[in-house]
Amino acid sequence: MSHASRVSRAPTAVFWLATLLGLFAIPLSLAKNHSPAQPANSTPPLRIPSDVAWTxxxxxxxxxxxxxxxxxxxxxxxxxxxxxxxxxxxxxxxxxxxxxxxxxxxxxxxxxxxxxxxxxxxxxxxxxxxxxxxxxxxxxxLPTASDPLENRAFPQPMQDPSRATIAIRLIVFGDGQRGIPPCQSCHGPVSYVKGAPRLDVQNGTYLAEQLDHFSNGSRTNDINVRMRSIAIQLTAEEKTALSECYGAGLGPGANSR
Ligand code: HEC
Ligand code: HEC
Structure with missing residues (x-):
């Protein structure tokens, strides 16, 4: 009698186990589908990028x-x-x-x-x-106008000024096909999102390093994966073009100095 009841309980345990696993599997597969490809409104990344929130x-x-x-x-x-x-x-x-x-x-x-x-x-x-x-x-x-008396690295001439076209296109238009918004829509001057620094007075070498850090995952503090999702799609040539163009100050003097 007791033997029989134990046998009949066995499938119940298996049933519950399977149900539980099934329940866990659903959110996991949802999380997988959403991960880095759709940054803006996706589920939060597993690792919290920053303790800072704009409260x-x-x-x-x-x-x-x-x-x-x-x-x-x-x-x-x-x-x-x-x-x-x-x-x-x-x-x-x-x-x-x-x-x-x-x-x-x-x-x-x-x-x-x-x-x-x-x-x-x-x-x-x-x-x-x-x-x-x-x-x-x-x-x-602090003013950002140039001061010839000071020893500063900025601005540097672009090594290959013909790459400016590549950069300007991404800065002004982005690339709709790859879902890359224009840099200037977050980094100015068109508009700024909270926490996005201006780039037009930044050193090109530094910018190139940061783009690499975002694309290889060694910098992960961007809220909503905003920069990682963009940087990972840029080619090496585009990253160089963008860094050099910003590092040259984007100004008319950029190519001639
Ligand atoms: C959707 C908004 C958005 C767009 C579009 C965007 N960025 Fe950013 N970017 C940010 C934010 C926000 C940060 C700050 C991340 C953080 O909190 O650390 C950032 C940071 C950066 C940094 C690091 C700067 C620093 O001083 O450390 C670089 C470099 C950069 N972006 C380059 C670009 C380039 C180049 C483009 C265009 C191809 C671009 N971004 C487009 C939002 C954006
Ligand atoms: C010994 C050199 C050194 C000193 C001193 C130093 N920094 Fe830095 N700072 C750096 C370097 C290098 C980075 C870039 C870090 C990286 O590789 O991402 C940086 C990055 C930063 C950034 C991020 C800039 C951006 O665009 O994202 C801020 C802000 C900053 N430092 C503020 C400060 C402040 C404030 C002080 C003084 C209290 C200070 N630093 C002193 C070397 C230094």
């Missing part, structure tokens, strides 16, 4: 930065980022004119380890949230 509280902290205090704190940064926010090393980013939100987010991401850089992670650990807001306020105010 009212965050925006208030950032907007309350004190630029004078930032000026004093910036002494720690001048050595690499330049006294006027323009670096003399082309692989180091310029900070002059960087909008406050982008600046603050990057420092937070270095601090939390969401963006990897042995140099900057150590530096960010030594800054309080208030300090980065003050620094952000200061650097956002």
């Amino acid at each position: 009212q509280e965050t925006l208030t902290i950032i907007s309350s930065g004190d630029s004078f205090r930032g000026l004093l704190l910036a002494r720690r940064c001048n050595h690499c980022h330049g006294e006027e926010g323009f670096s003399s090393v082309p692989a180091y980013p310029n900070l002059a004119g960087l909008d406050r939100l982008s600046f603050w987010k990057q420092v937070e991401d270095f601090r939390s380890g969401k963006r990897i850089s042995p140099i900057m992670q150590t530096i960010a650990e030594g800054l309080a949230a208030r300090d980065s807001a003050d620094l952000a306020a200061y650097y956002a105010l």
Whole structure:
């Protein structure tokens, strides 16, 4: 009797096990279908890209930065980022004119380890949230006009000016076939999305490195996979063209210097 009832229970257990597995399989397959191809409205990536969210509280902290205090704190940064926010090393980013939100987010991401850089992670650990807001306020105010007296890497002439056409097309029109929106729709001057820095006063060598980091997955702090999904689709030639074109300042002097 007891033997018989045990046998009859066995299929029930199997049934429940199968049902449970089935239930787990559904969300898994959904997640797979959605992953990196459709960044804008897809399910969140498995690894959270950043601890920063654009909440009212965050925006208030950032907007309350004190630029004078930032000026004093910036002494720690001048050595690499330049006294006027323009670096003399082309692989180091310029900070002059960087909008406050982008600046603050990057420092937070270095601090939390969401963006990897042995140099900057150590530096960010030594800054309080208030300090980065003050620094952000200061650097956002620095003028971006060129100063021939200062030793800065920016702008650099394009190695091959004929590549400017490739770059300008992507910057102005993007590529609808590959679902690449125009760079200028997020990075300005047409419009800016929160946390997207301007690129037209940035060092080309630095930009090229960042595009590589996004496409090879070593930089993953972009919310909603915005930059990874774009960078992974760019060819090596396009990445070079874009970096050099921005690094030349996009201006009329870009090709002739
Ligand atoms: C020893 C050199 C060095 C010093 C000093 C330094 N930085 Fe940096 N910083 C770097 C490098 C290199 C990077 C690029 C990191 C990477 O490879 O992604 C960087 C990146 C950044 C970025 C990201 C810029 C962007 O466009 O995404 C910010 C913001 C920044 N630094 C702020 C600061 C501040 C603020 C200080 C001073 C408190 C500072 N840095 C001091 C070398 C330095
Ligand atoms: C849909 C909006 C969007 C578009 C379109 C876009 N970007 Fe971005 N990009 C961003 C955001 C947002 C960030 C900041 C990511 C983060 O939070 O670290 C970024 C960051 C970058 C960075 C890193 C800059 C730095 O200072 O570290 C580079 C380089 C870059 N984008 C290049 C490009 C290029 C080139 C194009 C056009 C082919 C482009 N982006 C198109 C949103 C966009």
